Amino acid sequence: MKFYWFTWGTVCGLENTLIARTGYTGEDGFEIYIPSDEATSERVWNEVTAAGEEFGILPCGLGARNTLRLEAALSLYGHEISDSINVFEAGLDRFCKLEKGPFLGSDALSKVQAAGGPERKLVGLEVVERGIARDGYRVMDLSGNAIGYVTSGSPAPFLKKNIALAYLPRAFVEPGTEVAVEIRNNPVKAQVVPLPFYKKPKKTSSQS
Amino acid sequence: MAYPTNYRYTREHEWIEASGKTASIGITDHAQDSLGDIVFVELPKVGDKVEKGKVFGSVESVKAVSDLYSPATGTVIAINEELTTAPEKINADAHATWIMKIGLADPAEIDSLLTAQDYETYVKEETGH
Known part of the structure; x- marks a missing residue:
């Protein structure tokens, strides 16, 4: 299989x-x-x-499972995906074939494409300074303006890093971009990193 | 694990060990056990005023953030810097790992806190076993 x-x-x-x-x-x-x-x-x-x-x-318990799915950047409903987030923002384009439409929502999605793509995108963040980004925390630019929010954030025990998924405007989605996560009123530096945070190594033996 | 009888305890699961006008403060073994592996401790700063029942910092496990409540009013005179790099020390021995030391505004304030026996009874009631 x-x-x-x-x-x-x-x-x-x-x-x-x-x-x-x-x-x-x-x-x-x-x-x-x-x-x-x-x-x-x-x-x-x-x-x-x-x-x-x-x-x-x-x-394996739910807490451990959640860190694994976050490292793999797998979406959780109510966090990375919801009825107010479109499929292009979530980076799930491959599951949505507009040319197979029309379907419920295809007009709205076509308009997003025609406008040059979504205004915001899901990105990976790695917290650079001391602190753990958690679900719902605000993300700011280095001048302190709120630009987005964390959808899922946790220490990643396997990677030994504090990582998060967040929605940020297009201008901030390039890996290497520096932002800050607001942790209990303090801005804590974080950096945009490529997704997924972790990808399992390719198997050398044949898959059956 | 036994709760030291010379400590006093809060319903928010902190312990305090007073010695004259100063006191050491940490979290209980029950608290560390409920949290699981502690991965982050947010400490106050030396010189900060802390107030009985008010938040002075937080501890984080992989899953959750929990606020720390001061068992007494006073001024922070020392913080356990070791916890910034080795927060797991709290898991290893919660009752021997202080988080902050404060100068007590009113040493008599401690008397109203739970004794070791009170606290153990409280934990049993809270957890149902």
Whole structure:
């Protein structure tokens, strides 16, 4: 199965189970969709955990998962994407083919394109000075003018950096641009960096 | 972990160890355990006035920011600079890791805070076990 594809199969005796080669961590992985009743959930969890024991399988909590998806710059609804953010701003153009329209919203999106693209874009920030940028914090230019906001921000334990995703005007999206994140009333310097923050190394062995 | 009986405690999970007119202040073992790995400590500045029950700094874990509340009113006389590069010291031994030292405006103010026994009871009630 190719990455980002899905199929139906049998998992722990459950037939017609949706299996997707996706994940929300930036790593290779699978998602399986099973009935949500407690007995089934518990059985599948225990069987998967037991089967993975020889590979050193470990459970992972939501907090850890969020740092991984942020390092991989994967969008979270209500943060990087919402009904007031368009697909071009979010950098998700590849999922939206205007030429396949018309569809709901395609007129509005065409106008954005005709106007030369979105006014603001999602960028990656790395906090340069001491401080952790968090969701909702304001981003300012070096003169102290508010120019945007952080959609997701966290220390990234793997990268050992304090990183964030933010919407900034087009003039500020070039990697290397210096800005400041307002952390409890103090401007803390940050720099625009390319996305994703982390990309898993290409496998040398063949993928099956 | 045992709560030192010579310390006093707040419902916001700080401890204070008074010695005459000065006192050391930190967060409790229960607080560090609830926060998880501490990755950042925002300290006050020496000379800052702090007020009982008011915010004097913050601690951050990967997941969240938590404000620090001063257990007493006074003036900051020392800050634990080591925490700017090694915030995990709080996780390792919360009761031995002070965050700031203050000159107390009124040493008697401490008497109204929770004793170790009061605090342990409070934590049990709060967490339900």
